[in-house]
Amino acid sequence: MEWFRKKTRDLAAGEKKDIPDGVWTKCKGCGEIITVISLKKNYWTCPKCDYHFRITSADYINLILDDGRLEEYDANMTSADPLVFRDTKRYMDRIAEARKKTGVNDAVICGIGKIDGREVSFAVMEFAFIGGSMGSVVGEKVARAIERSLQRKIPLIIISCSGGARMMEGVFSLMQLAKTSALLARLDKMKIPFISILTNPTTAGVMASYASLGDVIIAEPQALLGFAGPRVIAQTIGGELPPGFQSSEFFLEHGFLDSIVHRSKMRKAVITLLDYLAGPK
Amino acid sequence: MKEQDYLDFERPILELDRKIKEMRDLASAENLELSKEIELLERRRNRLRAEVYSKLTRWQRVQLARHPLRPYSLDIIQLAFTDFFELHGDRRFADDKAMIGGFAKLDEHRVMVIGQQKGRDTKQRQYRNFGMCHPEGYRKALRLMKVAEKFGLPIVIFIDTPGAYPGVGAEERGQAEAIARNIMEMAAIEVPIICFIIGEGASGGALGIGVGDRVYMLENSWYTVISPEGCAAILWKAEAGADPAKLEARRRQAAEALKLTASDNAAFEIIDKVVPEPPGGAHMDYEGTARIIKGELIQALNELKMLSPEELCNKRLEKYRVIGVYNE
Numbered sequence: 001m002e003w004f005r006k007k008t009r010d011l012a013a014g015e016k017k018d019i020p021d022g023v024w025t026k027c028k029g030c031g032e033i034i035t036v037i038s039l040k041k042n043y044w045t046c047p048k049c050d051y052h053f054r055i056t057s058a059d060y061i062n063l064i065l066d067d068g069r070l071e072e073y074d075a076n077m078t079s080a081d082p083l084v085f086r087d088t089k090r091y092m093d094r095i096a097e098a099r100k101k102t103g104v105n106d107a108v109i110c111g112i113g114k115i116d117g118r119e120v121s122f123a124v125m126e127f128a129f130i131g132g133s134m135g136s137v138v139g140e141k142v143a144r145a146i147e148r149s150l151q152r153k154i155p156l157i158i159i160s161c162s163g164g165a166r167m168m169e170g171v172f173s174l175m176q177l178a179k180t181s182a183l184l185a186r187l188d189k190m191k192i193p194f195i196s197i198l199t200n201p202t203t204a205g206v207m208a209s210y211a212s213l214g215d216v217i218i219a220e221p222q223a224l225l226g227f228a229g230p231r232v233i234a235q236t237i238g239g240e241l242p243p244g245f246q247s248s249e250f251f252l253e254h255g256f257l258d259s260i261v262h263r264s265k266m267r268k269a270v271i272t273l274l275d276y277l278a279g280p281k
Numbered sequence: 282m283k284e285q286d287y288l289d290f291e292r293p294i295l296e297l298d299r300k301i302k303e304m305r306d307l308a309s310a311e312n313l314e315l316s317k318e319i320e321l322l323e324r325r326r327n328r329l330r331a332e333v334y335s336k337l338t339r340w341q342r343v344q345l346a347r348h349p350l351r352p353y354s355l356d357i358i359q360l361a362f363t364d365f366f367e368l369h370g371d372r373r374f375a376d377d378k379a380m381i382g383g384f385a386k387l388d389e390h391r392v393m394v395i396g397q398q399k400g401r402d403t404k405q406r407q408y409r410n411f412g413m414c415h416p417e418g419y420r421k422a423l424r425l426m427k428v429a430e431k432f433g434l435p436i437v438i439f440i441d442t443p444g445a446y447p448g449v450g451a452e453e454r455g456q457a458e459a460i461a462r463n464i465m466e467m468a469a470i471e472v473p474i475i476c477f478i479i480g481e482g483a484s485g486g487a488l489g490i491g492v493g494d495r496v497y498m499l500e501n502s503w504y505t506v507i508s509p510e511g512c513a514a515i516l517w518k519a520e521a522g523a524d525p526a527k528l529e530a531r532r533r534q535a536a537e538a539l540k541l542t543a544s545d546n547a548a549f550e551i552i553d554k555v556v557p558e559p560p561g562g563a564h565m566d567y568e569g570t571a572r573i574i575k576g577e578l579i580q581a582l583n584e585l586k587m588l589s590p591e592e593l594c595n596k597r598l599e600k601y602r603v604i605g606v607y608n609e
Binding site: 074076077078079080082083085086087088136137139140143165166167169170171172173174175176177178179181182183184185186188189203204205207208209210211212213226227228229232233235236237241242245246250254255256 | 445446447448449451452453454455456457458460461462464465466468469484485488489491492504505506507511512515516517521534535538539540541545546549551597598601602604605606607608609
């Protein structure tokens with residue numbers, strides 16, 4: 001068990017690829033030139049167009065949990081290589097690189113934390129780790145996070161950020177959809193609340209399992225959400241995709257999202273929802 | 282079998298089949314007694330076929346799973362079941378032709394049978410959308426499962442899909458939600474569920490009707506997280522438009538790396554059984570294939586009917602709970 005701890009809710013810029021360093025930067029959403037300081041103050045969202053720059057799992061812990069504190073579980077769980085998989089690189093080399101780059105052992109961080117004094121089982125995905133992909137480790141850690149909710153009868157919060165199942169573990173990755181969803185059926189039966197938070201991107205195997213199964217599902221604005229990747233769909237239909245296709249706003253419009261919540265209001269939204277779902281403290 | 286239906290690796294078999302046919306034609310045209318010679322050739326052909334089929338590569342098995350003459354769900358239902366009464370629609374949006382289902386009998390067992398359906402000719406292939414379901418297909422399957430649960434009928438599922446359909450309408454109607462919902466609900470359905478992968482078992486498209494108490498695979502079917510084509514495109518950047526020989530090589534490589542065959546899945550303890558196909562593959566003998574499948578289904582139904590709903594659900598959850606390989 002390890003402790004994550006950050007002093008303030010001010011999100012520090014680490015070595016995040018998505019986050020600019022320097023004084024000025026161009027917004028990826030609207031192209032406006034903005035100061036990095038104003039971005040940072042604004043939770044790494046563009047003050048002009050609300051484009052949400054990608055932040056790390058540690059940033060979300062800091063953003064959502066009381067005092068930015070997470071009592072982390074299963075931190076040392078690491079990927080095995082059941083297929084002895086090799087494409088242009090060996091899978092185990094990819095894992096080693098990802099660990100070095102991100103400082104975390106796989107694509108999800110799980111544990112127990114508090115939100116406005118209320119204990120929750122919390123999981124947050126790390127996109128920088130092989131695209132936030134779900135293999136055996138992510139599946140097992142999420143499964144245990146659900147079990148902690150079941151055992152302690154505390155709400156479950158999962159922040160997803162993932163391109164889907166991890167190809168390099170083949171059918172084992174696919175089975176993690178079944179493992180996590182089957183446990184969520186239990187949680188559902190026990191009437192323990194599950195809030196699913198979607199960030200950019202949440203697609204494929206993660207979207208087709210726990211991310212879609214929240215009692216309440218909320219997303220950051222302009223996130224890419226969907227089952228198939230936009231490139232695959234464009235190839236299938238042999239043409240251009242409609243503007244805004246597979247965005248948070250598209251998901252909301254088609255009835256697959258409860259609400260779009262700006263990052264600066266995410267913690268408050270979760271507190272409000274927990275009050276309704278889990279009762280007054 | 283027509284000559285164009287032989288796969289590349291079946292060329293030597295085709296050569297012998299041609300000779301056998303020539304000999305037969307000759308015998309009947311000239312009224313010659315050649316039965317000994319023909320029998321000899323046939324035996325040689327069978328030996329050769331057994332040899333070729335005993336050392337198929339993973340990519341060759343993928344070809345067999347996609348064989349244009351491979352028996353599809355409705356072929357097996359017609360041959361192995363009786364009194365099939367087809368049910369249509371998801372009661373939400375539409376009737377997905379790539380997902381079929383209905384009441385049927387397996388000897389004395391009354392069941393709900395559900396399956397993905399491919400088409401045989403160009404028109405049928407389009408009608409069945411190449412076995413690629415939309416969300417309404419998954420919702421139709423779930424609706425039928427709920428009917429089965431309500432009336433105590435076991436559920437038999439045939440899986441055969443190159444993937445859930447990746448299209449605009451499918452996304453608009455929540456392909457991911459439909460699959461996620463099915464996976465979750467299937468974990469808690471209080472009647473036996475037997476899943477049989479008879480051809481292609483591609484990723485979420487397969488798993489969306491693939492959570493069961495027993496999961497069987499026909500010998501020459503495949504099941505994994507992505508198609509070899511998809512995997513080659515993403516990891517090797519090998520996409521249509523590239524040099525065809527290179528593209529084929531990458532896909533072959535992806536199939537090998539993914540370890541996607543029935544015996545791979547059995548070795549990984551993901552499935553319960555590899556079910557052997559008749560000599561030369563399921564497409565050579567529909568009746569034989571249906572008979573083998575029927576036998577397996579009846580045995581499984583008899584075993585599963587001994588379990589209470591609670592035992593069924595607990596065991597099913599446990600079955601999936603333990604899947605995964607990791608260090609800690």
